[in-house]
Amino acid sequence: MAKLNSILDNDFYKFTMQFAVSKMFPRAQARYQFINRGQHQFPEGFDHRLRTAIHELAKLKLTKAEKEFLRIRCPYMDPTYLDFLAGYRYDPDEVQVEQSGGELSVSIEGYWYRTILWEVPIMSLICELFYESSEQPRISNDAVREVAKEKMAKYDRLDITVADFGTRRRHSYEVHDQVIRTLKHQPSKTFIGTSNVHFAMKYETTPIGTHAHEWFMFHAAKYGYKMANLLGLEHWSDVYRGDLGIALSDTYTTEVFFKQFDKKLSKLFDGVRHDSGDPVTFAAMTIAHYQQQGIDPLSKTIVFSDSLHYDKVENIVHFCKGKIGYSFGIGTDFTNDVGLPRMNIVLKMVEAKPEDGEWTDVIKLSDERGKHTGNPSEIAIAKQILKIED
Structure with a gap:
């Protein structure tokens, strides 16, 4: 069954942002939501398999060798952050997974400096578990x-x-x-x-x-x-x-x-x-x-x-x-060029709560006109403020 074997099995920009967030916005909170752009249908019981894989992530921790790699290759990350990362553990309670028929729902909520690491591992697990469940043979x-x-x-x-x-x-x-x-x-x-x-x-x-x-x-x-x-x-x-x-x-x-x-x-x-x-x-x-x-x-x-x-x-x-x-x-x-259809999924921040602030919808206004993502009313407000016309 799909699982991750290293806490560093993640995109680098998640760690670089985590470092910046921990320094500048340590009390900010965030919410993320899974978006199934490809309208993929998930088999019965997929939510249970995904939850199990997510709970396994809680066992991961930075090894001494991994910490040394970051120290040498990333001198702009200070020792206090590397010590923090060595003590970091994924908290599965920050993630909610639900399934209704073939529709999958994944949501994340917590302090931004913590939840920022979830996106990439969960997406990679969804993909791998999906292909495992389909039992379609790939190329060798x-x-x-x-x-x-x-x-x-x-x-x-x-x-x-x-x-x-x-x-x-x-x-x-x-x-x-x-x-x-x-x-x-x-x-x-x-x-x-x-x-x-x-x-x-x-x-x-x-x-x-x-x-x-x-x-x-x-x-x-x-x-x-x-x-x-x-x-x-x-x-x-x-x-x-x-x-x-x-x-x-x-x-x-x-x-x-x-x-x-x-x-x-x-x-x-x-x-x-x-x-x-x-x-x-x-x-x-x-x-x-x-x-x-x-x-x-x-x-x-x-x-x-x-x-x-x-x-x-x-x-x-x-x-x-x-x-x-x-x-x-x-x-x-x-x-993902293995002879099978590729998945089209994302997991995006949808709300943010700055320190002493309120939960606020966040959006993205793509350069591909008409493909903006987020709450439609918030998109309309942003377009008006920024004078953007589709």
């Missing part, structure tokens, strides 16, 4: 490695850098392990690391990540939509002092983001991450923004991470080459 491990090798051979020819971002919707731990092992042993320098901290340690590569949409969503709940991007980035730079300098741009649309991404922040951050909307349009906007700020776009990097596959990457490279730096975070196309 040899075939998994061959597929990964063939993909990297094509990416090698593009002369780019690629990282694995595939933990959340992977087919299984075993498939993920086979993929990372294959990428690590490629003779090229194309593969530069993984968002999964456990595999970064296991295969002696770089853990990659900065922050996610929830960082800015919380800032909107605390400070308002007009200040969310600006204060989110200011607070990030206050914590990391120039490290982890790729800014996520599309929480409230990239157009709004660039209005607040002033010359100071544009110079301070190493680049931006693209996660929704047309990537070429985004690249053109980013290049124009840096030029308007008097900054050479070639001194900056765009990290592309939205549903990437080879043809999409090739198109991006052809546009960006010689204009701006670029790198790629590839997720499901690496870790």
